[in-house]
Amino acid sequence: MxxxxxxxxxxxxxxxxxxxxxIGAIGDxxxxxxxxxxDSMDVLNLVAxxxxxxxxxxxxxxxxxIATPALAADYLVGKLAA
Amino acid sequence: xxxxxxxxxGADMEAGKLVEWLVKPGDAVHRGDIVAVVETQKGAIEVxxxxxxxxxxxxxxxxTTLPVGAPMATILADGEAPPPAEAPVAEEPPPRPVEAAPIxxxxxxxxxxxxxxxxxxxxxxxxxxxxxxxxxxxxxxxxTLRDVEGAAQPAPAKPAPADAMAEMRKAIAAAMQRSKRExxxxxxxxxxxxxxxxxxxxxxxxxAAPTDRILLGALFMKAAALAAGKVREMNGHYGADGFAPAxxxxxxxxxxxxxxxxxxxxxxxADTLPLxxxxxxxxxxxxxxxxxxxxxxxxxxxxxxxxxxxxKGAEAMTGIIFPPQVALLAIGAPRLRPWIVTGGxxxxxxxxxxxxxxxxxxxxxxxSDGRQANRFLAEVDALLQAPEAL
Numbered sequence: 310m311x312x313x314x315x316x317x318x319x320x321x322x323x324x325x326x327x328x329x330x331x332i333g334a335i336g337d338x339x340x341x342x343x344x345x346x347x348d349s350m351d352v353l354n355l356v357a358x359x360x361x362x363x364x365x366x367x368x369x370x371x372x373x374x375i376a377t378p379a380l381a382a383d384y385l386v387g388k389l390a391a
Numbered sequence: 392x393x394x395x396x397x398x399x400x401g402a403d404m405e406a407g408k409l410v411e412w413l414v415k416p417g418d419a420v421h422r423g424d425i426v427a428v429v430e431t432q433k434g435a436i437e438v439x440x441x442x443x444x445x446x447x448x449x450x451x452x453x454x455t456t457l458p459v460g461a462p463m464a465t466i467l468a469d470g471e472a473p474p475p476a477e478a479p480v481a482e483e484p485p486p487r488p489v490e491a492a493p494i495x496x497x498x499x500x501x502x503x504x505x506x507x508x509x510x511x512x513x514x515x516x517x518x519x520x521x522x523x524x525x526x527x528x529x530x531x532x533x534x535t536l537r538d539v540e541g542a543a544q545p546a547p548a549k550p551a552p553a554d555a556m557a558e559m560r561k562a563i564a565a566a567m568q569r570s571k572r573e574x575x576x577x578x579x580x581x582x583x584x585x586x587x588x589x590x591x592x593x594x595x596x597x598x599a600a601p602t603d604r605i606l607l608g609a610l611f612m613k614a615a616a617l618a619a620g621k622v623r624e625m626n627g628h629y630g631a632d633g634f635a636p637a638x639x640x641x642x643x644x645x646x647x648x649x650x651x652x653x654x655x656x657x658x659x660x661a662d663t664l665p666l667x668x669x670x671x672x673x674x675x676x677x678x679x680x681x682x683x684x685x686x687x688x689x690x691x692x693x694x695x696x697x698x699x700x701x702x703k704g705a706e707a708m709t710g711i712i713f714p715p716q717v718a719l720l721a722i723g724a725p726r727l728r729p730w731i732v733t734g735g736x737x738x739x740x741x742x743x744x745x746x747x748x749x750x751x752x753x754x755x756x757x758x759s760d761g762r763q764a765n766r767f768l769a770e771v772d773a774l775l776q777a778p779e780a781l
Contacts, residue, residue, distance in 0.1 A: 327649055329649050329650055342703050343703070346649065348647070348701045348702075348703075349606050349607075349608065349701055349702050350606065350608075350673070350674065350677050353601065353604060353606060354674075356601045356604075357601035357602045360600065360601045360602075366600065366601065367601070368597060369593060369596050369597070369604070370593075370597075
């Protein structure tokens with residue numbers, strides 16, 4: 310999966326968790342909590358959705374590495390390749 | 392025979408609009424069954440029934456706005472025959488239906504029917520408007536097409552999101568104004584070392600799949616529910632006869648809605664739920680609150696409310712009690728702070744970085760004093776020092 314495809318997958322799951330967000334309006338460096346106002350329950354739901362879709366289990370200690378779409382694409386591509 | 396009525400879903404509710412029946416005449420109903428969906432300021436609410444029996448008749452039309460207490464359906468006991476058609480359904484006269492906001496009175500018509508252009512008459516019929524209620528701007532006060540076009544449109548079936556938000560804001564305003572007017576609040580705060588709780592939870596979650604992980608907030612909810620069970624002056628409702636402590640803890644959870652607004656549905660008997668079940672109940676409640684699809688009992692059964700600022704918010708908040716409850720626990724965001732930790736067995740005190748959280752209890756001085764509020768906070772603190780027991 311390419312970086313771009315991974316980012317799309319991340320954004321799709323993100324907007325399912327927060328349906329009021331529009332994919333086109335989310336910047337690569339928008340912080341999912343500080344900018345997009347996800348709370349800890351939303352983040353947990355996002356992590357569970359990514360686990361179900363990609364088979365990648367993101368431990369709590371790594372939540373900071375999916376804090377923005379750009380960071381998440383990097384991290385998830387790396388995890389998938391590992 | 393029983394009459395199923397429009398329920399009151401909070402002190403601020405006057406009327407609700409029936410949008411869906413989930414039962415039909417002849418259906419058996421049991422206590423707790425969802426029988427109808429009612430649209431209120433707090434969204435579409437699934438209304439439960441608290442009787443057993445068989446639906447005799449549905450007495451309210453879909454789409455009508457009914458005041459609290461208005462009869463909606465007749466419930467027959469098992470084996471009971473339906474009443475004869477001429478028998479009154481209820482002994483009391485039915486409450487007046489809620490009228491739509493009146494349209495400003497028109498000048499008295501000169502003849503039996505108002506003067507109006509044919510095009511105006513046609514459009515008025517299409518839109519379901521009463522011509523005699525409109526003011527005419529044409530010759531001799533005749534109603535023109537433009538007058539009809541400018542008249543208030545019938546309300547759309549579903550409120551637009553902006554309207555829903557405005558309605559929810561009104562509901563919050565009504566409840567909070569009542570609270571500030573009637574409840575003599577006092578507040579006590581305690582900052583609690585939650586390092587042990589976060590360490591225990593991190594270790595637990597490290598081996599759990601994402602769907603089985605538990606949030607720190609769930610630990611706080613459990614501790615609050617257990618404390619409410621112990622300090623009865625914080626758990627119950629204040630009514631016309633004063634304070635009635637509740638026999639169980641139905642924990643209201645303040646849920647912030649994305650885009651604004653707040654609603655505090657309750658988790659029944661939260662103090663008895665093991666952590667994984669409490670976490671699942673919170674997830675379910677938050678999802679349904681955000682979809683504006685809660686049940687009537689969840690809106691009215693809360694006996695104490697917890698409002699948490701989450702992991703990224705401010706460090707403390709003093710909340711407003713949600714009437715008719717008598718206490719609200721506000722939880723600040725965890726902060727890493729230098730903390731003095733006393734070692735056991737005479738070991739010297741040390742300064743350590745620890746995660747701390749400030750809990751602020753708002754209580755009703757008609758019911759309790761600082762002593763009980765203090766006991767509640769001390770209880771929460773003690774419970775969080777033994778997270779494995781929660």
